[in-house]
Amino acid sequence: MTAESSSSTLRSHALKHVLKFALLGAFTVALSANTALAGSTNVAVAANFTEPVKEIAAAFKAKTGHDLVLSFGASGQFYTQITQDAPFEVFLSADSARPKKLAEEGLGVKDSVFTYAIGKLVLWSKSPGVVKGEQTLKDAKFAKISICNPVAAPYGAAAVETMQALKLDAELKPKLVEGANITQAYQFVQTGNAEVGFVALSQVIADKDGSRWLVPQNLYKPITQDAVLLKKGEANVAAKAFIDFLKGPESRAIIEKFGYEVAPGKAS
Template identity: 85%
Template sequence: MKAIATLKLALFGAAFAAGLASAPALADSAKVAVAANFTEPVKEIAAAFKAKTGHEVVLSFGASGQFYTQITQDAPFEVFLSADSARPKKLAEEGLGVKDSVFTYAVGKLVLWSKSPGVVKGEETLKQASIAKVSICNPAAAPYGAAAVETMQALKLYDDLKPKLVEGANITQAYQFVQTGNAEIGFVALSQVIGDKDGSRWMVPQNLYKPITQDAVLLKKGEANAAAKAFLDFLKGPESRAIIEKFGYEVTTPKAS
């Protein structure tokens, strides 16, 4: 009987060890702050990442400027996907981000959009007296808002349009203002409307605004977190890059800066 019990225990131990070997190694979670324009792509990327590694990614969305402030005030984020390149670089310089972890994960594109067909026909749309409200996001906190202001200034229309501007806290809110009819048109991210078949849009020419280079950084709070580091590695890989391109972003060869 004792021999049988010993055999059962050995078999259980072997099965347990085999189970551990087949499970994702040390599955963990990482807290990631994400610029609002990248909401839908990162949801897909996080799901693919979990399926491949077992690691969970806890996503928070908002304006890049607001996240930067929160991180400097000891917010618990471990990874930051910004809508610009300046803030991740600054966090690394300030010791809140891991040196040499900064890289460009996407280059965004600005569009002028209406939920109604035939409304947006190009830059001339901005000159129409019938347009009462134009939605943008906060240019101080959100790079897409800054790009919208640059565009209007380049077209020499900013002073005329300023009284018509409806400002959202982030790009999601700017989109919602148009979607709900609180503004007839708005400057939004291409990724937000790339699947829209009913509305109308104008791809703002790149020469009217500075490139929206979106950088990621591993924050100091995530330096010892295997899931945080693995997520950034996954973000550089072909599966993530295909998702990013699908949503209308450009991708560059990842290169630490």
């Protein structure tokens, strides 16, 4: 090999190394930029929406890199906590009244309130053949029936409205066991502390073994579930991005998969 060809080979190898490190550097810078842009937001979520929002959070993370820090509970309890300076930036309520009120009180961003889901109430038992429509309530052969707190949780209010509409509230009152939220109402049935219970359709939509009755809409007021961007999240890119994502087609498909309706014109 001549000195000239050897020098040329060395230059070629050197150039390859330079290009390799340049590309690696560019990739590292791009990765660092994406990491720096990724953020997180604290979201208060009505307990009935636990499973859907977990799936939405995964899709949101995959698309944007942002994380959702999720807390679950009764809407009324979250409202109280938000008025007492809790660090939530987005609130997904199980009703429409509380998000609207927060916006009116200056704790929510004006005009950010929208309906993300319309919930459905179900009378459910983990055992097959137990629940057979409204006749199950009229016969009242069970010892205990679970509901969630009707003051703090809209699904509890819907359960009370249903019993009142059927004129069974006085008869069933001694049999009631009350959970703080819809998750606890579900757990009472799941653990056998109540034979039947009023729960959200989303909680039992995948259940193939139990029995359930989808309560007719004319027996209770629509469970219109609204979201609001809170003032604490107004400057948070991740919070605003989540609100937008919740309105989009990916979230809508997940919400409908869990048995909710999406209000026409509210999700795009």
